[in-house]
Amino acid sequence: MEENVDHRVPVLIVGGSLVGLSTSLFLGRHGVRHLLVEKHSGTSMHPRGRGNNVRTMELFRGAEVEADIRQAASVLADNHGILQAGSLTGDDQEWLFKEIDPGGGLARFSPTTWCLCSQNDLEPVLLDRARAQGGDVRFSTELLSFEQDSTGVMAVLKNRDTGEHSTVRADYLVAADGPRSPVREQLRIGQTGNGDLFHNVSIAFRSRQLMDAVGDRRFIVCYLTNPEADGALLPVDNRELWVFHAPWHPEQGEALEDFTDERCAEHIRKATGAPGLDVEITGKAPWHAAERVAGSYSSGRVFLAGDSAHEMSPTGAFGSNTGIQDAHNLAWKLALVLDGSAGPALLETYDAERRPVARATSERASSRSAEHSHPGYAPAVTPGGGRKGGILSVAMGYSYLHGAVLGVAPDRPIVPERMELMGAPGTRAPHMWAGGPTGRVSTLDLYERSFVLLSAAGTAWQAAARRVAERLSVQLDAYAIGAGPDADLVPEGDADWAAMHGTTPEGALLVRPDGFVAWRSPGAVQDPEATLHAAMSTLLSRA
Secondary structure: OOOOOOEEEEEEEEOOOHHHHHHHHHHHHOOOOEEEEOOOOOOOOOOOOOEEOHHHHHHHHHOOOHHHHHHHOHHHOOOOEEEEEOOOOOOOEEEEEOOOOHHHHHHHOOOOOOEEOOHHHHHHHHHHHHHHOOOEEEOOEEEEEEEEOOOOEEEEEEEOOOOOEEEEEEEEEEEOOOOOOHHHHHHOOOEEEEEEEEEEEEEEEEOOOHHHHHOOOOEEEEEEOOOOOOEEEEEOOOOOEEEEEEEEOHHHOOOHHHOOHHHHHHHHHHHHOOOOOOOEEEEEEEEEEEEEEEOOOEEOOEEEOHHHOEEOOOOOOHHHHHHHHHHHHHHHHHHHHHOOOOOHHHHHHHHHHHHHHHHHHHHHHHHHHHHOOOOOOOOOOOHHHOOOOOHHHHHHOOOOOOOOOOOOOOOOOOOOOOOOOOOOOOOEOOOOEEEEOOEEEEHHHHOOOOEEEEEEOOOOHHHHHHHHHHHHOOOEEEEEEOOOOOOOEEEOOOOOHHHHOOOOOOOEEEEOOOOEEEEEEOOOOOOHHHHHHHHHHHHOOOO
């Protein structure tokens, strides 16, 4: 398998949409050389997949790309609620919710917030930053085949512009190649879940008159419920560019060719309640809502991420966010294994952590579609056994019960009913503002490229961390928290950092590069170095 190799890279990424580009960005932040191939000629042209939740924006904040994303999304910065209406012009109208974060309570949990950025605006930002981080991204390049052995993966690629074939030898392959993933199919990895839920046709159109009917209502989406012409209306620029999701029923013999421009325009007029509306159709794309999760997220040296690993109903935008968080979870593990800091067994925790989260999240997405009466979806019963946890709990309150975590409570749910981030192992570490050497930081800003130990100034934990880092040849940053001259971080106001993190001033908290709590000591221990060494060795799969 070593003959006729044109390129050698540590990681080959297949698929250059949101998840593939995010994988490239995150690997680049860790200094991992990689090649990304995408069979299409460029980034997405269709405005879809635009709801980026708080956890995803925290990851983009850590990757120093948040400001660019918000700039790209500025035109929709004031759009917040979800409206349900018989039409835009009648009295039958109800806000399912009017504000994403009413009262500003989210600031307790995060230094950032939601961002409405359409896929066609987000992907170019990720592409630019991924390439700036050293990512080799090639469009019009298709994966034809691959084989793997005990030391790597051999892939055959085709340049779709020239027809030229080339071979790539990679240590690992990440398949972010969509819901019909050829990589997953070749690996013969099955799927579980409720399967197809409903089908829509996404219709991009131009209308200068529609903003008069919309008025000052700045919604994220409006579900229009006219039984003769239902659908979902989404603003693109709040002025003349819009998207309408129309139900499509292939199971009833309805073909895509039936969605002519004339039919689509008339459907939009009837749904909005504006019979004389100017409608210019500019694009159409079918999409399928489904609930499926792969039976495994890996096979040998090949990993699934994003839609290749899971499909979810679009309500709540859980699918793309879960995929981006897959990429972040996998990137730091690949980086540590490739540089020798961790054993290969660390990569097995990717499946153990991310697949249960996808199952719980996909059930919640289906339930949310039922709650919102998404056009085209009419389940006999609410999927997933009804509502379990609010959207914030699903987006960022989930837990890893198994994997690269120690001391997780055995009865802890994957998705809690109430939002609670108190430093428990397996959960995202708490957010706390503090003064640091470079100014005001959130504790979440400390986590990206290394393990981090938090402890009180004046304890033995900092010295223990330095010695453990040397013994294991791994990057482990330690921060002393307090108000004295030995403190690295000074909590703002009267914040009690130990109580916020579920420990005591004599204890310590170990946080992974992805911001999840790996291990916690609730108090002092007899030998901090030995205790920390044992924890790190186990987490790095060296025990």
